Amino acid sequence: MAAAICTACVAGAVALPSMAQVGAVADTPAIQGLKPGTGAPFPKGRYAALDRLPDWGGIWLLSFARPPGSGGPPAAPAPPPLKGKYLDAYNDYRKAVRENHGVVRSTTSHCTPPGMPAIMSMFQYPYEFLFTPGRVTINQEAWMQTRHIWTDGRPHADDPDPTFMGDSVGHWEGDTLVADTIAIKDTVPLATGAPHSDKLHVKERIHLKAGDPNTLIDEVTVEDPDALEHPYTNTVTYRRDRFGSLLEFECAENDRNPVDDKGETTFQ
Numbered sequence: 001m002a003a004a005i006c007t008a009c010v011a012g013a014v015a016l017p018s019m020a021q022v023g024a025v026a027d028t029p030a031i032q033g034l035k036p037g038t039g040a041p042f043p044k045g046r047y048a049a050l051d052r053l054p055d056w057g058g059i060w061l062l063s064f065a066r067p068p069g070s071g072g073p074p075a076a077p078a079p080p081p082l083k084g085k086y087l088d089a090y091n092d093y094r095k096a097v098r099e100n101h102g103v104v105r106s107t108t109s110h111c112t113p114p115g116m117p118a119i120m121s122m123f124q125y126p127y128e129f130l131f132t133p134g135r136v137t138i139n140q141e142a143w144m145q146t147r148h149i150w151t152d153g154r155p156h157a158d159d160p161d162p163t164f165m166g167d168s169v170g171h172w173e174g175d176t177l178v179a180d181t182i183a184i185k186d187t188v189p190l191a192t193g194a195p196h197s198d199k200l201h202v203k204e205r206i207h208l209k210a211g212d213p214n215t216l217i218d219e220v221t222v223e224d225p226d227a228l229e230h231p232y233t234n235t236v237t238y239r240r241d242r243f244g245s246l247l248e249f250e251c252a253e254n255d256r257n258p259v260d261d262k263g264e265t266t267f268q
Helices: 002-020 048-052 084-099
Strands: 059-063 127-132 135-140 145-150 167-173 176-182 201-209 212-223 232-241
Antiparallel strands (some): 059 232, 135 145, 167 176, 176 201
């Protein structure tokens, strides 16, 4: 047995170099809208400019005001102002929740991240903001999600593939990060049970609170001409934990969603 295993190892080692040479590595095309040699792909020599940006060091946790006289969580936000078939779908979801004692069928799993814009409003999990030349990277402890906001002057991609985080570009207006996000998967709900179309557009203005460097504000505007009666806004507030760090979050390690005979999860 040992000899057989050893022989297999040698065979694998011999095969690896030839396997590694199969097919040339394709280079990603240059970013449209950026001058050659500029932007996030070329950070060297541009780190000093980061000193002019605001101090968002540490980690940030969602902060909220509790109802007067209450020790519990804040009241649930109003649902998005949906219309048409999107409102019908939301009402059907709410009806199913009531009729099934909160148990609702789903084709996703517990390990599916909430996506934008909900990922920016996670109660129990902190955020980390990293500044590098040409981009802001947001790490979120839940699902170990990473979001990039490109600040090197590039426009949105011509035809971006929809993703959970969407395609985010931004710029700095003084100490305020202005972000613009499109191409968010239409399977990602605006709120629990609230769908949207492929025209969802999220705008953000993120900045420290005036006079309070340990409070960060995210002013969010959500637009969707197909799904919403009108745009709506939401203000998210975070408090700083200067010496905190994000913990590892491996959802699949304890994913126990029931699965039916078609391979679909039955609860969320």
